[in-house]
Amino acid sequence: MNNAEFRARIRKSLADTTLQSALDNNAERRVTRRINALESLPNWRNRRQQAHAVRAEVIEHLDEYLEQFVTHAESNGVTVHRAKDAAEAVKIVLEIAKSSPQKEKSFVSLGDLNPQNGGRGKQVLVAKSKSMVTEEINLNHALEKENIRVVETDLGEYIVQLRKERPSHIITPALHLRRQDVGQLFHEKLGIPYTEDIPTLTDTARKELREVFLTADIGISGANFAVAETGGICLVTNEGNGRMVTTLPPIHIALIGMERVVRDLNDLALMLSLLPRSATGQKISVYTQLVTRPLEGQQRHFILLDNGRSKLRNSPLKESLYCIRCGSCLNACPVFREIGGHAYKSIYGGPIGSVISAGLFGSEFVPLAQASSLCGACKDACPVDIDLPKLLVRVRSGESPSPSRAERSGSEVEAGRWARGEGGGLSRMGKTFLKIYSRVALHPRLFALSQKFASLATRLVSPRGSMFAIPAFTGWGYSKDLPRFAGKPFRERWKSRQVNTYTRELVIQDGTNARNNSSVASLPQSDTLV
């Protein structure tokens, strides 16, 4: 995605009135809820620092903790797979799916309830609970290509899947929609009478998806945390679909980003005190699952996914791996709140997405880091205190790891440009201007001369008004006009001001009366009118 495409997506989002009203409805409420929930936690600021330290320790010694996790998971009877990229992860899932026995019901009593079950033919049915990692590797698409039926069972994901879209937020996938949109969608796709009543819509999804849980051959989930000490994973959900897909189908597969590891149950408890509060403003989610061993008659698979994480870890963006995917930096970001998740194109939007997308998916996502005012709201909101503004600046200055994408396509040119890439995400014209500017700014005389020139130039561009528009070809200022450069640069005014101040001090020392004093003091003000 180049700059122009990103800008086009931003413009489209800003012009989309449905999206704008959906974003406005959600944003403030979510921020307030998060703050209230955190304030209910004694010493949450200390916990935040503790959590930062815990994540730093794990990422520092990731190989060691992963090894522990794998050893314990395997001794628990779980089959553990390691996937170095998306393609490998997809291949592993497909292999498991192909070897899956066509469903004999694990519960005899359930079979009788599904007489239509026999009519499904040989198509494998996968019930999925929400997982950003599976979105990251585009798993659904790959499974559908192999004639496997995949059904998203989280309400938000289900809505998004019915609309043939992708999630617009890592916690609430349907953040970009209003209840009217969902009502219309369910009316068209599920044949219910149009309604805007949220409980009715929710109940419709419950009925539709119940059947899927009971007849699925495979359940696929993500994982919020992987506990090295026990070899189990932790899943944090509210609806109950996560529990269904991990306990009902005869095969459960969890896709786990390899940075999800925590050391032990104590660290997990610490993380659990921060994650739901930051994500949804809940003290704890409705269901906090610890999934460790396979149930009777069940196969359990854990797939640990790298997909660029090792590279991020060995780059100046390492801190981004501390992220626990709560989404609070998205909710806090003034840019995200205006443009929504889809504008970013990457499945990971907002501040954290703008840092990791380039590292995970390739240099085409570098421009995302420009969509930030570096105001720091993301850092303040982060429950593990990731210095996101610092990382965004690093992406801009070309410090991201070389993209796996360039490597895959063997494009040395792209990788090279990326590695050098200072000014990542800027247009060529923008970079040229910045280069010229940095030359000029380093030479005082040249700088003074350029000020005179700038004033003259803006007067020529805009002879009448006090504002001027930067010419479109520069790629800058397309959304706002700027004030004209002053005829007399600040340095010159400063000089004359110093003279005035000097005079004034003399006057005061001389004990001259207040009237004289104020008239002298007002001189610099009149100067500003020049």
Place this chain on the structure above:
Amino acid sequence: MHGHVHHTEDPTQSIIEFLRSRDIHHIHLEPNVLDESVLSKAGITFSHEPDPEIRVGVTKALCAVADIGSMLEADGEGSPLHASLLSEIHLAVLNTSDIYPSLENAIHLTRHTKSAVFITGPSATGDIESVHTIGVHGPGEVHAFLVDD
């Protein structure tokens, strides 16, 4: 947390009364939680197998967490994981001695389970306009029957 708590000295009797008030006569019951002969005499039939047609699931909570209002359920005989998931109403029997102050203490009880879950109120979602809506895939009602031991 939108759950309900009933203090009781006799959980079997309290649950029978609850079921009568809802006109429910068949439940999914975890073994060794209630007095099954008393249930039968009261005309309540029960199954130890998961069955999505059954409206009420009765389990024993392994423990509860005071500061966040959660109860712990784990896999075991009679599928308590499903009794607390597939039914519309989940009734959990909880001993006061099994209440822990915080998650930091309680989480260690999960160590020897295959699959465990801290349940905090009824199934819920905020996926449409961030409006809190109760009762998605799991039970829409959760009741704890608290036995002072």
